[in-house]
Amino acid sequence: xxxxxxxxxxxxxxxxxxxxxxxxxxGVVRSDHPGLKHPVPPDSVLSYEQIEDxxxxxxxxxxxxxxxxxxxHGWVVIKPNIVEPKPPGSGVITDxxxxxxxxxxxxxxxxxxxxxxxxxPGGWVSPGHxxxxxxxxxxxxxxxxxRGLLEDPELKGVKLEIFDLNFDESxxxxxxxxxxxxxxxxxxxxxLKCDVFINVPVLKVHRGPGITVALKxxxxxxxxxxYGWAKTHGxxxxxxxxxxxxxxxxxEMIVDLASLSRVDFVVVDAIVGMEKQKTDDLxxxxxxxxxxxxxxxxxxxxAVCARLMGLNPDDIxxxxxxxxxxxxxxxxxxxxVRGDPIExxxxxxxxxxxxxxxxxxxxxYGQSVRTWILKGPFSTxxxxxxxxxxxxxxAVPGQDxxxxxxxxxxxxxxxxxxxxxxxxxxxYAYTEFTMPESKEAELWVGSxxxxxxxxxxxxxxxxxxxxxxxxxxxxxxxxxxxGEHSL
Numbered sequence: 001x002x003x004x005x006x007x008x009x010x011x012x013x014x015x016x017x018x019x020x021x022x023x024x025x026x027g028v029v030r031s032d033h034p035g036l037k038h039p040v041p042p043d044s045v046l047s048y049e050q051i052e053d054x055x056x057x058x059x060x061x062x063x064x065x066x067x068x069x070x071x072x073h074g075w076v077v078i079k080p081n082i083v084e085p086k087p088p089g090s091g092v093i094t095d096x097x098x099x100x101x102x103x104x105x106x107x108x109x110x111x112x113x114x115x116x117x118x119x120x121p122g123g124w125v126s127p128g129h130x131x132x133x134x135x136x137x138x139x140x141x142x143x144x145x146x147r148g149l150l151e152d153p154e155l156k157g158v159k160l161e162i163f164d165l166n167f168d169e170s171x172x173x174x175x176x177x178x179x180x181x182x183x184x185x186x187x188x189x190x191x192l193k194c195d196v197f198i199n200v201p202v203l204k205v206h207r208g209p210g211i212t213v214a215l216k217x218x219x220x221x222x223x224x225x226x227y228g229w230a231k232t233h234g235x236x237x238x239x240x241x242x243x244x245x246x247x248x249x250x251x252e253m254i255v256d257l258a259s260l261s262r263v264d265f266v267v268v269d270a271i272v273g274m275e276k277q278k279t280d281d282l283x284x285x286x287x288x289x290x291x292x293x294x295x296x297x298x299x300x301x302x303a304v305c306a307r308l309m310g311l312n313p314d315d316i317x318x319x320x321x322x323x324x325x326x327x328x329x330x331x332x333x334x335x336x337v338r339g340d341p342i343e344x345x346x347x348x349x350x351x352x353x354x355x356x357x358x359x360x361x362x363x364x365y366g367q368s369v370r371t372w373i374l375k376g377p378f379s380t381x382x383x384x385x386x387x388x389x390x391x392x393x394x395a396v397p398g399q400d401x402x403x404x405x406x407x408x409x410x411x412x413x414x415x416x417x418x419x420x421x422x423x424x425x426x427x428y429a430y431t432e433f434t435m436p437e438s439k440e441a442e443l444w445v446g447s448x449x450x451x452x453x454x455x456x457x458x459x460x461x462x463x464x465x466x467x468x469x470x471x472x473x474x475x476x477x478x479x480x481x482x483g484e485h486s487l
Contacts, residue, residue, distance in 0.1 A: 024300035024329040027061030028308070029054055029339040031290035042290045042345075046271060048097045051292075055101035055267060058292040061338040068265045068296070069109045073195040076106050077116045080200045080269075081217050084123040084279055085140035091274035091286035094202045096145040098269040098292065100152065102198060107158045115158060117146055118190050120165030120220045122230040129167065132236045135229045165190060166224030173260050177325070180409075181244050181253035186226040187260050199263045199298060203273035203289065203305055207352035208250045210363050212278055213305045214266045214298035215318045218258045219243065247362055248410055251317040258298065258318075259327055266301045268293035270308065275349035283353075291345055299328025300335045307332065310348030315367045321409055365444065368411045369431045369487065374403045376427030377419055383450045383464055388428060391457030395430040395486070402430070411471055412446075426450075431487050438482045444472035456485055 031046060032039045036053050040046070046054075059065055069076060080094035088095045103115055124140040125131065141147050141162050149155060150162065168188035179185065191197060201217035209216055222231055227243050234240030244253050270291040277284035291308070295301045299322045303313035313319045313330055323330030351363045373395060378387045388394070397404050408414060413429055416422075435441075445453060445461055448469040453461040461476050 022329065022334065024295065024297040024335045025063055026293060026295040026297070026300050026304045026335055026337050027058040027063075027339045028291065028293050028304065028337055028342065028345055029058040029061060030345050033057065033340055035339075040290075043288060044290065046290060048100070051095070051097045051271060052101040052104070054271075054290075054292040055098055055294075056105065058294040058339060059102075059105065059265075059267060062294040063296065065105050065109060065265065068198075069106050069113075069196050071110050073110045073113050075114045075116070075194045076110065076196040076198065077118050077190055077194040078102055078106075078198045078200055079118055079191075079217065079220065080146075081202050081212075081220060082119045082140050082144050082146070083121050083220065084281070085136070085138045085143040086279075087143060088145045089272055089286075090280065091202065091204065091272040092279050092284070093144050094200050094269045095271055096149060098267065098271065099146070099200055100149055100155070102200065102267055103149070103155060103158060103160065106196075106198075107155075111157075113159065113195075115160050116190065116194070117141075117149070117160070117162045118165050118188075120168075120188070120223055122220070122224070125224070125229050126164045126166070131225075131229075163190060165221055166229070168223055168225075170223050170226060175256045175259045179256045181249045181256050182241075185257060185260055186223055188221060188223050191221050191261060196264050197262055199261075199266045201266070201268055203268055203270040203291075203293075203309065204278050204284070205275050205309065205349050205351060205363075206278045207282075207356050207363060208245070208247065209254060209318045210311060210316045210351075211302065211306055211309060211318075213268055213302045214263070215258045215302050215322060216254055218261045218263070219254060221261055222257060251321060252410070254318050255322045255325065255327070258322060259325065263298050264296070266293075266295055266298045268301060268305055270305070273309070273349070275309075275351075277352055285350070287347060287349060289345070289347065291340075297328040299323050299330050303330045303332055303335060304337060304342065307342050308346050310346055311351075312366070315365075317367060317410070320367060320370075324407060324409070368444075369433050370409060370411075371405050371407050372413060372429045372431045373397050373405060374415075374418065374427060374429050375401050377415075377422055377425035378427070379425050381424050383426065385426075387426070389457075390454040390459070393428070393430055393486075433485055433487060435480045435482050435485060439480060441478055441480050443476040443478050444474075445476065446471035446473045453487070455480070455487055 082093045086092040125137045165188045168190050170186040170188050172184050174184045201213045204212045206212040228235040232242040232245045234242040270289040273287045274284040275287050306313040319330040451463045
């Protein structure tokens with residue numbers, strides 16, 4: 001493939017290859033699991049006792065909390081998703097009953113520990129704070145049912161509190177290796193100073209990253225007194241630095257925050273999830289799953305949850321990017337699922353409609369191959385001049401002028417960033433992919449300048465000229481046979 005400056009390319013249906021070696025353990029338990037005290041069909045409305053049994057069983061399948069929470073621990077923070085002031089069971093927020101079950105587990109292990117339910121919502125502002133915000137003032141903890149836990153007789157003796165992370169003191173931290181959306185992030189001291197941090201998201205489709213589960217839930221630790229309400233606006237609204245949410249950078253922002261969150265354990269509320277959108281206000285629909293998912297590795301948990309929603313984790317950039325950065329394991333072949341098998345529990349969630357104006361088709365295409373080797377640049381003013389044989393490019397990493405493997409995230413091969421600013425030249429990029437079955441695929445191509453594409457040495461696309469890069473600038477239907485291919 002030869003190109004100038006900027007190229008974006010997707011070959012739909014081409015899977016990624018993982019190099020993960022260690023096994024992560026994830027517990028998946030549905031309400032009809034035979035190991036429960038009183039198994040019931042997965043379409044049943046569950047009582048608190050049944051949800052508690054689900055939570056305890058899923059956590060035990062994932063290895064238990066005993067290795068995470070210790071008797072001497074003094075402070076445990078539990079972070080649900082209460083992004084909007086919604087009632088429990090809506091599928092928009094984490095059900096308080098899941099959190100109550102976790103509180104009881106923690107208290108049993110560390111009876112003297114202070115336990116904090118902490119959330120930094122972007123969709124509401126806690127009463128009693130005089131601030132500028134572009135959202136409603138309402139007690140979302142009350143609407144969601146969490147305030148009742150403070151008076152719950154079953155939690156008598158628990159040092160329980162509820163805290164809005166939006167008003168916490170915070171420290172400015174730089175992700176290891178540098179931030180990919182922002183250079184640094186404000187992280188609440190509650191998250192940094194606690195002994196144990198437990199992430200308790202709800203299972204939902206999201207129009208941007210595809211899903212919102214464990215990794216995306218970490219956006220809720222970003223304090224509103226730094227980033228605003230909603231967190232795109234900054235604080236004061238329109239004048240401070242908000243969190244970037246544009247399609248090209250949202251996934252990187254999520255992973256940046258997740259890398260700073262030091263999550264110790266994840267428990268996913270998949271009792272009622274949500275398809276189509278993250279909230280019913282945008283057209284999201286509740287999906288009863290009657291399932292709880294648990295694990296220490298939040299990347300592995302998200303990978304399993306993606307599959308439970310009928311999605312391919314290899315197409316969810318937060319998962320693949322977090323795994324690439326070493327935050328966890330995203331390859332399902334390297335994840336041990338205990339309890340109920342994925343195939344038993346999974347449902348095909350409806351994705352965000354293509355008519356969504358901001359996100360368009362982002363949730364509907366596969367993630368491209370992202371590891372390439374490069375050769376060049378070669379000085380020339382003749383775009384048609386060849387500097388190698390596309391049918392036999394001799395593409396071996398580190399040999400004959402080819403680079404070692406280079407990973408380009410966000411479906412974009414940024415040649416200017418890699419080679420520096422150059423003019424009147426061409427470069428080649430080479431990769432290989434596996435087609436699991438013979439099928440007609442759709443090639444998406446974007447470039448700022450001239451571009452040629454070869455599959456197995458056959459030219460399948462060419463463009464000469466200058467244009468505004470987008471993905472896709474063009475689409476091309478191509479027949480790909482089952483097996484290994486070069487690109």
